[in-house]
Amino acid sequence: MKKLDKLVLQSFLGPFVLSFFVVVFILLTQHMLKYFDDIIGKDLGWDVIGQLLFYFAVFMTPSALPLGVLFASLIAFGNLGEHFELTAIKSSGVSLLRVIQPIFVFVLLLTVLAFHINNSLVPRAALEAYSLLYDIKQKKPALDLREGTFYNGIPEVSIKVDQKLPDGITLKNILIYDHRNRDGNKDVTIADSGRMFTIHNQRYLKLELFNGYNYTEGSQAGKDLASRTYNPNMQALSRSRFVRSELIFDLSSFSLSRTDKKWFQGNRIMRNLRQLDGDLDSIQGEIDMQRVKFEATRSGYFANMERDVASFASPDPVQTVTATSWHRTDSAAKTKTSDKGNPQGFRPTRRAKLKMLMQKADSALQALQTVPRKEPAGTTARTNTSVIGRIDSLLSTPADASVVSQAAARARMVKSEISNAIATSEVYQTEWRTYYVQWHKIWASSLACIAMFLIGAPLGAIIKKGGLGVPFIVSVFFFILYYMLSILGEKWAKTGIVPVPAGVWAADVILFGIGLLFLRQARLDARLFDADAYLVALERTRKKLGKRLSAMATTKG
Numbered sequence: 001m002k003k004l005d006k007l008v009l010q011s012f013l014g015p016f017v018l019s020f021f022v023v024v025f026i027l028l029t030q031h032m033l034k035y036f037d038d039i040i041g042k043d044l045g046w047d048v049i050g051q052l053l054f055y056f057a058v059f060m061t062p063s064a065l066p067l068g069v070l071f072a073s074l075i076a077f078g079n080l081g082e083h084f085e086l087t088a089i090k091s092s093g094v095s096l097l098r099v100i101q102p103i104f105v106f107v108l109l110l111t112v113l114a115f116h117i118n119n120s121l122v123p124r125a126a127l128e129a130y131s132l133l134y135d136i137k138q139k140k141p142a143l144d145l146r147e148g149t150f151y152n153g154i155p156e157v158s159i160k161v162d163q164k165l166p167d168g169i170t171l172k173n174i175l176i177y178d179h180r181n182r183d184g185n186k187d188v189t190i191a192d193s194g195r196m197f198t199i200h201n202q203r204y205l206k207l208e209l210f211n212g213y214n215y216t217e218g219s220q221a222g223k224d225l226a227s228r229t230y231n232p233n234m235q236a237l238s239r240s241r242f243v244r245s246e247l248i249f250d251l252s253s254f255s256l257s258r259t260d261k262k263w264f265q266g267n268r269i270m271r272n273l274r275q276l277d278g279d280l281d282s283i284q285g286e287i288d289m290q291r292v293k294f295e296a297t298r299s300g301y302f303a304n305m306e307r308d309v310a311s312f313a314s315p316d317p318v319q320t321v322t323a324t325s326w327h328r329t330d331s332a333a334k335t336k337t338s339d340k341g342n343p344q345g346f347r348p349t350r351r352a353k354l355k356m357l358m359q360k361a362d363s364a365l366q367a368l369q370t371v372p373r374k375e376p377a378g379t380t381a382r383t384n385t386s387v388i389g390r391i392d393s394l395l396s397t398p399a400d401a402s403v404v405s406q407a408a409a410r411a412r413m414v415k416s417e418i419s420n421a422i423a424t425s426e427v428y429q430t431e432w433r434t435y436y437v438q439w440h441k442i443w444a445s446s447l448a449c450i451a452m453f454l455i456g457a458p459l460g461a462i463i464k465k466g467g468l469g470v471p472f473i474v475s476v477f478f479f480i481l482y483y484m485l486s487i488l489g490e491k492w493a494k495t496g497i498v499p500v501p502a503g504v505w506a507a508d509v510i511l512f513g514i515g516l517l518f519l520r521q522a523r524l525d526a527r528l529f530d531a532d533a534y535l536v537a538l539e540r541t542r543k544k545l546g547k548r549l550s551a552m553a554t555t556k557g
Contacts, residue, residue, distance in 0.1 A: 004089065004094065004099070005101075005102040007085075008076070008080075008099060008100075008102050008103055009102050009103065009106065011076040011079060011080060012072055012073065012076040012103050012106070013072075013106075015071065015072040015075040015076060016068055016069065016071075016072035019067070019068045019071040019072050019075075020064055020065065020068035020072075023063075023064040023067045023068050023071070024057055024060050024061070024064045027060040027063055027064060028053065028056055028057050028060055031056060031060065032053070032056065035133060038133070038136060038137045039052075039136060042136060042139050044136065044139075048132070048136070051128070051132060052129060052132055052133065052136070055125045055126075055128045055129035055132065056125075056129050058117075058121055058122065058125035059122055059125045059126050059129055061114075061117055061118075061121070061122065062114065062117070062118050062122060062445040062446075063445075065110065065114050065448075065449055066445070066448040066449050066451075066452040066479075066482070067452070067475060067479045069107060069110070069449045069452045069453050069456065070452035070453070070455060070456040070475050070478060070479065071456070071471060071472070071475040072456070073103065073452075073453050073455075073456030073457045073460060074456045074459060074460040074463075074470075074471035074474055074475060075460070075466055075467070075468075075471045076103070076457075076460065077100075077456070077457050077458075077459075077460030077461045078460040078461075078463055078464060078465045078466040078467070078470070078471055079466030079467075080460075080461070080466075081460065081461050081462075081463070081464030081465075081466075082464050082465055082466045083466075086099070086461055086464075095523070096458070096461060096519075096522055096523050097523070100457045100458075103453070103457065104453065104457075107449055107450060107453045108450070110449055111446055111447060111449045111450055112446075114445070114446040114449055115442070115443070115446040118442045118445055118446055119272045119273055119442055120272060122269075123269065123270045123271055123272050123275075124270075126267075126269045126270045127261055127264055127265060127270040128261075130264060130267070130270075131258075131259060131261050131264045132258075134259060134264070135258055135259055145159060145161055145164060145171070145196070146164075147161060147162060147163055147164050148160070148161075148162060154205070154249050154251070155250075156178075156179040156180045156182070157176065157177070157178060157179065157180070157249060158176070158177040158179070159174070159175070159176050159177075160174070160175040160176075161173065161174050161175075169195050169196055169197055170193065170194075170195055171193065171194045171195070171196055172192075172193050173191075173192065173193075174189075174190070174191040174192075174193070174194050174207075174209060174212070175188070175189075175190055176188070176189040176190075176191075176207075176247070186216065186217040187214075187215075187216050187217075188214070188215045188216075189209065189212060189213070189214045189215075189245075189247070190212050190213050190214075190215075191209035191210060191211065191212030191245070192210060192211040192212060193209075193210050193211065194207055194208055194209040194210060195207070195208040196208075198251065199248075203250070203251055204248050204249065204250060204251055205248070205249040205251050206246065206247070206248050207246065207247040207248075207249070208244065208245075208246055209242070209244070209245045209246070209247065210243065210244055211242075211243060212241075212242055212245065213239055213240065213241050213242070214239070214240045214242065214245070215237065215238070215239050216237070216238045216239075216240075217236070217237050217238075268434060268435050268438040269438065271435075271438070272442075273439060273442060276435055276438060276439045276442075277439070279435050280432065280435055280436060280439070283428055283431055283432045283435065284432065286428050287425065287428045287429070287432065290421065290424055290425050290428065291425075293421075294421050297417065429496070430494065430495075430496075433493060433494050433496060433500055434494055436493075436500045437490055437493050437494055437500055437503070437504055440500060440501055440504040440505065441490070441504055444486075444504050444505055444507070444508050447508055448482065448507070448508055448511070450512070451508050451511040451512045451515055452478070452482075452511065452515075453515075454511075454512060454515025454516060454518070454519060455478055455511060455514055455515040455518060456475070457519075457522075458515070458518040458519040458521065458522035458523075459474065459518050459522075461522045462518065462521060462522050478511070481511075482507050482511055485506055485507035485510060485511075486504075486507040489502075489503035489504055489505075489506040489507060490503060490504060491503075
């Protein structure tokens with residue numbers, strides 16, 4: 001059996017290593033195309049580009065491992081089936097489950113390794129990659145003078161050349177505006193020709209100008225020999241001719257400066273499980289704080305209504321019963337709303353509270369109508385018709401414009417405050433679900449290797465086709481299915497359509513079920529992809545249907 005395990009492992013490891021690097025290269029190329037315009041023309045060294053590619057390659061590992069396992073298992077068992085080695089192994093009494101056992105153990109170890117990569121290496125690689133990419137985006141393009149246009153890449157300097165020779169150094173008809181004094185276009189240099197090159201490890205730009213003039217407009221005009229100003233409104237214009245002149249400009253702004261990584265560490269893709277747990281606790285604390293703030297301000301929204309309803313009753317048992325009912329309702333509301341529960345249940349709890357406020361007015365009116373008043377001695381008890389009459393007269397009295405405007409303004413204020421509370425709560429809820437999705441995604445992307453293996457191994461044994469043709473097509477199909485299910489599940493989980501665990505784990509569960517189905521069919525030697533099997537089944541169905549039709553015709557005759 002050791003030789004059998006060695007044979008199966010050797011047939012799997014080679015295609016796995018090759019397919020893993022090919023998949024990483026394809027995913028890396030597709031990902032880097034989005035940032036192609038931000039990288040080209042920045043005069044970056046190969047060390048910077050190599051670092052960026054390496055970090056993004058590590059970042060692509062969680063997606064490449066499942067696809068590599070699927071592709072390699074299809075090739076391995078397809079080759080074993082195509083060369084009848086799998087048939088010989090089965091004929092010797094070894095089951096399919098025993099054949100796939102060594103590769104399954106290797107995939108389990110690979111799953112553990114994938115989890116540590118997703119939890120440790122991928123967040124660090126994402127932090128390094130995206131921080132470096134941000135610095136590259138902020139870097140100025142390389143020094144590139146174009147003919148006939150002003151170049152403003154050098155701070156506070158504008159350069160224009162009419163002709164740039166093919167050697168990239170010699171220039172013709174040079175015009176330079178120096179704005180470093182921040183006094184307008186008062187320092188102009190014109191030269192017939194010149195040479196341009198960098199010095200001191202490309203930190204400075206040196207321009208050698210030939211046969212030109214320098215025009216300087218300053219505030220030294222109107223001074224006599226004793227340097228006394230007699231006309232401050234005049235400006236002096238000086239012109240100097242030169243045969244050869246040198247100008248040096250600082251190019252430090254063109255160098256790549258690194259930003260502190262602490263400004264990027266808050267992103268969810270740059271956090272491991274322990275850090276995500278802390279983030280979830282912090283967001284949950286913000287949600288609870290918003291709930292406490294809403295509870296503290298909610299009682300003031302309808303304070304006038306409670307006071308007005310309570311003032312309808314006089315100091316007698318009617319008012320006592322009404323106040324008691326209000327107090328009991330508030331106690332029940334506090335008891336009900338003290339339950340912390342799931343953060344996703346915040347909105348139904350708030351709606352229940354608003355509904356409870358509406359029930360308060362109904363209970364108060366019912367108490368006013370049913371509770372009898374105390375009458376003096378010698379009189380019979382009667383219902384509180386006077387209080388009801390007072391309420392009817394109050395409701396029938398038309399309100400003036402000031403009362404209506406005050407009520408409308410208060411209603412708008414209450415609506416605005418409630419809307420702001422709802423919007424703030426939804427923002428924190430969305431953020432909480434987003435981080436919770438990332439927490440589950442670290443686990444789900446690691447266990448996807450097992451699901452892909454359960455699809456690839458039995459499917460390769462059923463197809464019995466090795467090489468790169470059929471396995472590649474099948475791998476791409478199932479990877480696209482896995483990718484679509486993952487994206488759709490994460491989107492639904494982030495928007496709250498489905499619970500977060502269900503949305504993240506849906507792709508793994510579905511593919512795991514498909515893999516178990518293929519494994520069962522492979523153990524039974526099912527001919528799922530054999531056209532002859534379907535033709536035979538169709539012919540049998542046609543014959544049975546013909547016999548039934550003939551029997552029905554005979555019975556009718």
